[in-house]
Amino acid sequence: MEPAFGEVNQLGGVFVNGRPLPNAIRLRIVELAQLGIRPCDISRQLRVSHGCVSKILARYNETGSILPGAIGGSKPRVTTPTVVKHIRTYKQRDPGIFAWEIRDRLLADGVCDKYNVPSVSSISRILRNKIGNLAQQNHYESHKQHPAAPSALPYNHLYSYPSPIAAGAKVPTPPGMHSIPCTMAMPRTWPSSHSVTDILGIRSITDQVTDTSPYHSPKVEEWNSLSRNTFQSAQHVLNGLEKNSLDQEVKYSQSASGLPAVSGFVAASGMTPYPTAAPVSPYMAYSTAAPTGYVTGHGWQHTGGSPLSPHNCDITASLAFKGMHTAREAEESKLSIQTRKSPQPYHIQRHGTIAHMPSA
DNA sequence: TCCGTGACGGTTGAA
DNA sequence: GGTTCAACCGTCACG
Numbered sequence: 001m002e003p004a005f006g007e008v009n010q011l012g013g014v015f016v017n018g019r020p021l022p023n024a025i026r027l028r029i030v031e032l033a034q035l036g037i038r039p040c041d042i043s044r045q046l047r048v049s050h051g052c053v054s055k056i057l058a059r060y061n062e063t064g065s066i067l068p069g070a071i072g073g074s075k076p077r078v079t080t081p082t083v084v085k086h087i088r089t090y091k092q093r094d095p096g097i098f099a100w101e102i103r104d105r106l107l108a109d110g111v112c113d114k115y116n117v118p119s120v121s122s123i124s125r126i127l128r129n130k131i132g133n134l135a136q137q138n139h140y141e142s143h144k145q146h147p148a149a150p151s152a153l154p155y156n157h158l159y160s161y162p163s164p165i166a167a168g169a170k171v172p173t174p175p176g177m178h179s180i181p182c183t184m185a186m187p188r189t190w191p192s193s194h195s196v197t198d199i200l201g202i203r204s205i206t207d208q209v210t211d212t213s214p215y216h217s218p219k220v221e222e223w224n225s226l227s228r229n230t231f232q233s234a235q236h237v238l239n240g241l242e243k244n245s246l247d248q249e250v251k252y253s254q255s256a257s258g259l260p261a262v263s264g265f266v267a268a269s270g271m272t273p274y275p276t277a278a279p280v281s282p283y284m285a286y287s288t289a290a291p292t293g294y295v296t297g298h299g300w301q302h303t304g305g306s307p308l309s310p311h312n313c314d315i316t317a318s319l320a321f322k323g324m325h326t327a328r329e330a331e332e333s334k335l336s337i338q339t340r341k342s343p344q345p346y347h348i349q350r351h352g353t354i355a356h357m358p359s360a
Numbered sequence: 361t362c363c364g365t366g367a368c369g370g371t372t373g374a375a
Numbered sequence: 376g377g378t379t380c381a382a383c384c385g386t387c388a389c390g
Contacts, residue, residue: 009386018371018384040362049386054364071383072372 013047020068021048021056029053030060083118086111087126099123 006014015021025046032042039057043050060066083106090102097105099120106112118126 007386015385016371017369017386020384038362050363051365051387052385055385058364069383070373072374073382074374074380 009047009049011044011047011049013049015048020071021052023066026056026066026068029056030066033057083111084126087123091127099127102127 006016008014020026025048028046029042029048032045033039033053037045039053040050042048043053046053056066059069086106086109087102090097090105094101100123102123103117103120106117112118
């Protein structure tokens with residue numbers, strides 16, 4: 001539910017808390033920056049907090065897109081039925097297999113790549129929740145074969161295989177780790193190797209739950225890498241407005257055709273003041289239904305540009321040059337893009353455009 | 361004065 | 376259908 005009224009920031013600008021600025025404003029911020037306008041001036045002119053200006057410029061420099069990130073939703077699932085099927089297969093073939101081994105196999109077999117391979121904890125969770133019956137069955141079988149094994153202890157099926165030493169089974173060693181006795185080969189998932197239960201090789205169910213936390217999250221850089229692969233379609237941002245953005249624009253009572261109007265007064269030699277909002281509602285304030293005066297004389301615009309495709313302009317030319325357009329419609333259908341950490345801090349040149357800071 | 365950044369309160373949408 | 380959770384947002388204050 002969109003609020004009927006927005007809030008007013010310290011600069012007198014109207015914003016809707018929690019909602020991104022309209023694309024028109026975002027575009028103007030980038031445009032002004034490329035014209036050499038200092039961020040502080042942009043902030044004052046557009047009545048947008050300097051932190052926001054900084055953020056938008058940083059994002060633009062990082063992703064080449066002025067568009068906000070995908071709000072809400074969840075990350076794409078990596079534990080697809082195919083992956084689960086393969087995990088089940090691995091487990092069936094080798095009941096004693098470790099989760100990290102399964103992970104490696106998924107990679108080696110090409111079931112997953114490094115971007116969508118489930119985490120070890122995810123695999124553990126799959127083993128526990130989805131393949132638990134299988135393992136428990138194996139556990140039962142092993143008990144039949146080893147009637148002397150203690151049955152009262154709450155072994156988890158994952159750790160229920162017989163002692164590797166006694167059975168002559170392999171003792172998996174994680175990469176980079178020295179071979180160590182079997183009971184010490186597991187502490188990666190055992191918080192303390194000094195507890196009585198650890199020393200005895202007994203692990204409570206609660207401990208196992210702990211290290212199979214459902215709150216695992218893929219590394220941010222992996223998501224970044226993923227998102228980079230999606231910066232292929234320039235068309236989306238050339239049109240400037242993707243589905244989500246369009247929706248957003250609609251919410252702000254903006255139309256796609258409003259973009260040129262906003263961009264129009266960027267080119268004015270004397271920067272036309274941002275239309276003072278008499279904000280009955282923030283949507284009015286954000287409205288790009290600017291006076292016609294703003295529409296005319298936008299010298300920055302490429303002659304071939306159309307009102308509905310206003311990005312035949314410097315901004316998008318540079319965007320296209322960078323080849324980093326976000327196809328957020330595709331992103332959102334496949335990925336939840338995360339581009340928070342900027343590997344290359346941007347730098348607004350005093351008389352030029354945005355430039356990358358030289359690597360330290 | 362400028363600007364990067366973290367905290368904060370808010371929204372969103374998938375699970 | 377309601378709740379949870381983790382993503383996002385812009386503002387503000389601080390250094």
